[in-house]
Amino acid sequence: MIPKSDNQFSKKITxxxxxxxxxANPKARVAVFHIVEVLGIKQGRPAxxxxxxxxxxxxxxxxxxxxxxxxxxxxxxxxxxxxVAIGLLGLLMTPAQAAAILVVPSLVTNIWQFVIGDDxxxxxxxxxxxxxxxxxxxxxxxxxxxxxxxGQSTIWLGLALALYAGLGLLKIHFSxxxxxxxxxxxxxxxxxxxxxxxxxxxxLPGTPYVQALQFERDRMVQAxxxxxxxxxxxxxxALTYAGxxxxxxxxxxLVALGAALIGMWLGQFVRGNVRxxxxxxxxxxxxxxxxxxxxxxxxx
Numbered sequence: 001m002i003p004k005s006d007n008q009f010s011k012k013i014t015x016x017x018x019x020x021x022x023x024a025n026p027k028a029r030v031a032v033f034h035i036v037e038v039l040g041i042k043q044g045r046p047a048x049x050x051x052x053x054x055x056x057x058x059x060x061x062x063x064x065x066x067x068x069x070x071x072x073x074x075x076x077x078x079x080x081x082x083x084v085a086i087g088l089l090g091l092l093m094t095p096a097q098a099a100a101i102l103v104v105p106s107l108v109t110n111i112w113q114f115v116i117g118d119d120x121x122x123x124x125x126x127x128x129x130x131x132x133x134x135x136x137x138x139x140x141x142x143x144x145x146x147x148x149x150x151g152q153s154t155i156w157l158g159l160a161l162a163l164y165a166g167l168g169l170l171k172i173h174f175s176x177x178x179x180x181x182x183x184x185x186x187x188x189x190x191x192x193x194x195x196x197x198x199x200x201x202x203x204l205p206g207t208p209y210v211q212a213l214q215f216e217r218d219r220m221v222q223a224x225x226x227x228x229x230x231x232x233x234x235x236x237x238a239l240t241y242a243g244x245x246x247x248x249x250x251x252x253x254l255v256a257l258g259a260a261l262i263g264m265w266l267g268q269f270v271r272g273n274v275r276x277x278x279x280x281x282x283x284x285x286x287x288x289x290x291x292x293x294x295x296x297x298x299x300x
Contacts, residue, residue, distance in 0.1 A: 062092050063252045064259040067105055071260035074109060075267015077279075077286040078221035079203060079228070081260065082106055083293055097249070104253040105260040107232045112264065113225025123223060129182045130209065131230050133189020134202075138234040140190070141197030157195065157204055158294030164208050165288035169281070174212040185209070192227075193234065201294060202231035207287070217279050221271075 070084035082102055089098035114120070124131075176184060192206035210223045271279060 059092060059252055060255050062089060063101060063256045067256040067259040068263040071105075071109060071263025071265075072267040072270075073263075073286065074113070074260075075264040075269075076271050077267075077283045078113065078224045079207065080286055080290055081109060083201075083290055085256070085260075087293065087297075100249045101252045101256055103232070103236050105257045107229065107236060108257055109260050109264050110225050110229040110232055112261070114222055114229055115225075116268075117218060117222035123219070123226060126181070126213075127185065127210075127223060127226060129185035130189035130192075130206065130227065133186040133191075134193040134196075134206070134227070134230050135189075135234060136186075137190035137193025137195075138197055138231075139193075141194035154201070154297060155295050155299060157201055158291045158297070160291070161204055161294065162288055162291030164204075165284045165291055168211075168284035168287070174208065175214055176209070176212045181213070192231065196231055196235065202228060202235075203287075203290065206231075217271075217276060217283075 066085050066088035067081075069088070070081040073084050074081040085102055085105070086098045089101065114123075117123070188205050188209040192202055192204065192209075195204060196202040206227050207224065210220060210227060213220075213223070215223055274282070
């Protein structure tokens with residue numbers, strides 16, 4: 001029998017660990033899910049202070065509103081759906097529940113973001129080193145890197161992203177010479193995959209690298225969609241292996257998917273009707289807000 005005080009302490013540490021990692025739960029950390037199940041933090045089961053089932057009308061309505069906004073943000077700047085959605089849904093459910101609902105909308109919207117552009121094969125041929133690096137980095141991170149239970153890595157990740165956004169707002173640009181795209185793309189992909197496993201966030205250093213490839217705005221958004229698709233698939237595989245995908249999230253996931261697609265369509269419409277300078281401003285402001293959110297989340 002575990003004393004009540006010890007049980008509460010374990011529950012607090014487990015919640016902090018899940019929140020710090022977003023939805024990165026690689027198979028090497030399956031034990032964490034066993035702890036989660038013991039504490040009753042499971043899809044379709046109430047958690048203390050958040051007693052609505054994930055398939056209740058309240059959660060369905062909240063998922064629709066959260067993913068409508070998250071999809072709009074993604075449609076405008078090409079990223080931000082996981083952060084906005086989990087940030088809002090986290091008010092009503094545990095981060096693990098929100099992450100499970102997120103998988104399908106995130107994957108579908110990333111695929112859509114990638115396939116709506118032209119000449120897909122040419123984009124894959126240019127970005128293949130980074131894509132392979134993401135897979136390799138995810139594997140390395142899942143098997144070798146320690147889990148961040150303190151949230152420190154998320155804080156530093158947010159600060160780095162905010163710094164990059166600040167440089168962008170000051171019009172300090174970076175570029176990658178064509179001769180360096182193979183080896184640098186592989187390294188950036190590996191770093192992105194490893195950081196994704198530890199923190200659950202796949203925007204660094206992948207997003208700055210893609211932006212440094214000097215794509216025009218719609219092509220850059222398409223390239224981000226390709227990168228995020230690969231990252232989402234690897235994380236979804238880890239979640240599935242760890243047993244964190246349950247049938248109870250099917251309803252909320254479908255509602256979230258529909259709302260995200262509508263929001264993304266609206267966001268793309270807005271992006272298609274703004275000037276390049278306005279898009280650049282929105283893009284870096286979005287990164288700045290995302291970085292600030294990650295840094296603050298790590299402190300809570």
